[in-house]
Amino acid sequence: MFFKEAITLFISGLFLLLVACGDEDKEANLINLHTLASQDIISIHFPADLTENIISTNSEFNFVIQGVKSNNTDTTIITRDIVWSLSDHALSTIDQQGHFLASNTAELITLTAQFGPLIETLDLKISDAKFDEVLQLNKQNFNTDMCQSQEIKPIARYIDKDGNEEIHQLDSNTINTITWLIRNQEDNSTSQRAHIKTLGNQTNLHALAAGDIIIQAKALSIFTGTEKTSTDFNQNIGNNLNSIKVCNSDDSNLSSCNVTSTNIEKDKTLSLMSVGNYQASDGSSFNLNISQNSKWGINNTNASIAFFSDFQNLSILGNTESSTATLTVACGTITQSLSTTDITQGVILDDNVSCDGGINCMGASTAITISQLSVSSFTVSANNIDLTDNTSETLSSRPDEITLEVIANFTDSTSKTITTDSKLSYSITAGDDDVIEDKADSSGVFTVLGNGTAKIEINYRSESFIVYLEIP
Numbered sequence: 165m166f167f168k169e170a171i172t173l174f175i176s177g178l179f180l181l182l183v184a185c186g187d188e189d190k191e192a193n194l195i196n197l198h199t200l201a202s203q204d205i206i207s208i209h210f211p212a213d214l215t216e217n218i219i220s221t222n223s224e225f226n227f228v229i230q231g232v233k234s235n236n237t238d239t240t241i242i243t244r245d246i247v248w249s250l251s252d253h254a255l256s257t258i259d260q261q262g263h264f265l266a267s268n269t270a271e272l273i274t275l276t277a278q279f280g281p282l283i284e285t286l287d288l289k290i291s292d293a294k295f296d297e298v299l300q301l302n303k304q305n306f307n308t309d310m311c312q313s314q315e316i317k318p319i320a321r322y323i324d325k326d327g328n329e330e331i332h333q334l335d336s337n338t339i340n341t342i343t344w345l346i347r348n349q350e351d352n353s354t355s356q357r358a359h360i361k362t363l364g365n366q367t368n369l370h371a372l373a374a375g376d377i378i379i380q381a382k383a384l385s386i387f388t389g390t391e392k393t394s395t396d397f398n399q400n401i402g403n404n405l406n407s408i409k410v411c412n413s414d415d416s417n418l419s420s421c422n423v424t425s426t427n428i429e430k431d432k433t434l435s436l437m438s439v440g441n442y443q444a445s446d447g448s449s450f451n452l453n454i455s456q457n458s459k460w461g462i463n464n465t466n467a468s469i470a471f472f473s474d475f476q477n478l479s480i481l482g483n484t485e486s487s488t489a490t491l492t493v494a495c496g497t498i499t500q501s502l503s504t505t506d507i508t509q510g511v512i513l514d515d516n517v518s519c520d521g522g523i524n525c526m527g528a529s530t531a532i533t534i535s536q537l538s539v540s541s542f543t544v545s546a547n548n549i550d551l552t553d554n555t556s557e558t559l560s561s562r563p564d565e566i567t568l569e570v571i572a573n574f575t576d577s578t579s580k581t582i583t584t585d586s587k588l589s590y591s592i593t594a595g596d597d598d599v600i601e602d603k604a605d606s607s608g609v610f611t612v613l614g615n616g617t618a619k620i621e622i623n624y625r626s627e628s629f630i631v632y633l634e635i636p
Contacts, residue, residue, distance in 0.1 A: 200280045203242065205231035208282045211241075213303060218289045219256075219266045220322070220335035224365060227262040229277045229284065247278040256290055266290050293322035293330045295338045296388065298381035301397040303333070309402045310374045310524070311440055311454040311495040316360070316367050318342070323387045336365040342383045349376035349398065357401055359508045370457050372507060373497045374403035374524040404443040408454070408495050408526045413437040413477040418451035423530050428467075428482040430537045431576045435477050438493045438528070456510060459498050461517035463490045467532050471510045482534035489532045492516040496525030539627040543571040543579070546631060554630035562615060562636050566600060568608040570622060570629075582624060583608040594619035599635055 200206070211230040219225050231242045248258045251274045255267035258275065270292045277284050300319035308314040320338070322330040334342075344360035347353060357373040369379075381394040411421035413435040421439060428434045440454040456475035462468065466487040470479050480491060494517045505511055519525030544551045546566050551557055568590075570583045582588050584607045592600060592610070595618035603609040610620070612635060620631040 200282070203231065203240075203245070204234050205240075205242065205279065205282070206234050206236070207232045208242065208277065208279050208284050210277070210284060210286050211239075215286065216333050217286060218291050218330055218332040219264065220295075220337070221266050221270060221290055221292045222268050223266050223335040223337050225264045225266070225336065227258070227264055227275065227277070227286075229262075229279065231279065242279060245279060249276045249278075250274070256288075291322065291324065291330055293324035293328075294385075294387040295335065295383075296321045296323050296385050297392040298334065298342070298383065298394040299331065301379055301381075301399065307400070307402060308369065308371050309404045309442060310357075310371050311405065311408075311457040312371055312442075312452065313457060314369045314371070316369050318367070318381060338383065338386075339365055339367055342367075342381050345380040345382060345393070347378045347380075349378055352378075356502050356505075356507055358399075361508055369399075371401040372457050372459070372511070374401050376400050403496070403524050405495055405526055406441040406443055406449060408438055408440050408458070408493065408528050410491070410493060410528050410530050411437055411439050413455075418453065426530055427533045427535055428480065429535050429575065430482045430485045431574075431578075432482055432537070434480045434482075434532070435472070436480060436491070436530075437477050438495070440495060454495060457495070459494045459500075459502075459511040459513070459517045461492045461500075461513040461515050463492070463516045465514075466534055467491075469512055471512070475510055480532060482532075484534055485536045487534050489534070490516060490529055491532055492518070492527060492529040494519055494525055494527035497522060498525060498527075536625055538575045539572045539625050540575045541573045542622065542624075542627070542629040543573060544622065544629055544631060545569045546633060551631055554632055556632045556634055558634040559636060563612055565603065565612060566610040566618070566633065568610075568620070568622075568631065570608065570624075572624060585624065588622065588624040591621045591623070592619070593621050593630075595635075 208229050208231050214228050216225060229242050229246055230239050232239055248260055248262055250256060250258055254273040255269060255271055256265060256273060258264045267290055271290045273288050275286045275288050298318045298320050302316045303319060306314055318334040319331060320334040324330065340362055346355045346358055348355045355377050357375045357377055358369055358371045360367060360369050377399050379397040379399055382391060385392045410423055412424055415421035418439050423436065437453050437455045438458040439451055441449055441451050443449055453476055455478055460469055460478060466484040467489040468481045468483055472479055497520050499518045499520045500513055502511060519527050546568055547563055549557060568583060570588065571579050572582045573579045590608065595616055599614055599616040599618045600610040600612055603611050615635050618633045618635055622629040
């Protein structure tokens with residue numbers, strides 16, 4: 165009750181302030197009140213796990229603001245209506261999405277975030293201390309399961325010109341220079357259970373199989389000018405995977421998704437994804453797109469597979485008409501060797517993938533049928549006169565022969581002359597034996613017998629075209 169009364173008193177105070185202000189101030193206060201009410205926010209703050217107050221010169225950082233809901237318990241990252249600003253004297257800059265660009269010289273500044281009438285400030289030190297080495301894998305310890313990805317934010321030591329140490333998150337420039345070394349804890353061998361990749365200043369651990377690993381960060385120390393390798397960071401990759409399945413990639417309902425059709429035309433593609441169902445620590449379950457960290461295989465060359473650029477979907481290309489292929493996917497330790505595979509680019513094998521029989525692997529498969537490429541239209545001419553399907557064309561004079569040229573236009577935007585193709589059939593449906601007749605051993609050529617109406621039906625891959633000629 166006291167909390168609700170406090171909120172009521174707070175809102176009442178704002179309205180009293182509104183009444184006491186001039187028209188422009190009233191309008192601004194109304195906007196502020198609407199901003200608070202529309203998102204149900206009563207207070208804001210910089211979240212500790214997503215905030216840094218020491219930023220290296222010439223680096224970037226994305227700031228966010230967290231809001232507390234009116235129940236005084238739930239929190240949310242506020243994604244709109246934040247007004248960001250810096251001290252008047254600041255050389256660094258920030259845009260209205262919270263993207264911060266540090267200046268090339270050291271400075272002490274204040275960052276301000278305003279949400280409606282709520283204001284939060286943060287003192288920032290833009291530091292020219294030099295990077296020395298990585299000290300921690302992440303700000304906080306984390307758990308991850310096989311075939312999941314986890315963003316990591318390494319903590320590093322920096323040393324200034326006076327020899328003083330600064331410990332803070334690795335800057336956006338240095339993060340792109342780190343070489344990550346991963347070994348298996350049990351035998352110190354190079355591990356294929358995980359890899360770490362940095363894209364767009366964001367670093368993610370991609371877990372491919374369960375087990376205990378050792379991670380090290382190797383980089384050039386700007387302070388000493390020598391290469392340094394961090395201490396060992398021990399990390400466990402768990403196995404709380406309940407099941408794995410293949411789904412159409414455009415299906416947003418991961419709990420009920422499946423493959424609705426496994427038929428593709430030659431030279432066409434089908435986009436699929438793998439979905440893992442995991443057991444959460446509270447006993448519930450959840451689904452994730454795990455395509456990037458799954459291992460994929462295709463059993464023959466009738467179809468080929470490749471990742472899309474974002475690695476979230478897999479493209480299956482039909483290569484051979486009227487054939488089949490089997491697509492397999494697995495999460496965990498598979499039977500096949502990956503010794504020559506660059507796992508950082510995703511695992512795709514030219515054979516079926518299969519689990520090794522242990523508990524740390526689950527797989528799924530789907531049969532792919534590659535059908536003939538469909539015809540979208542025909543381009544047909546008779547004695548070099550372009551024709552329209554089932555539309556009468558009167559010839560200016562009677563020729564001795566009618567010579568057809570037939571071009572099939574396929575659904576992949578390609579075309580092919582098929583006049584003499586063995587799968588194309590010609591059938592005279594009007595004028596047979598009195599106006600025209602087939603010329604022996606000459607596909608698409610017809611002998612003219614006399615005047616009148618001639619119709620020829622062309623059939624190819626379930627599509628047809630009617631040649632309709634008036635012969636004088």
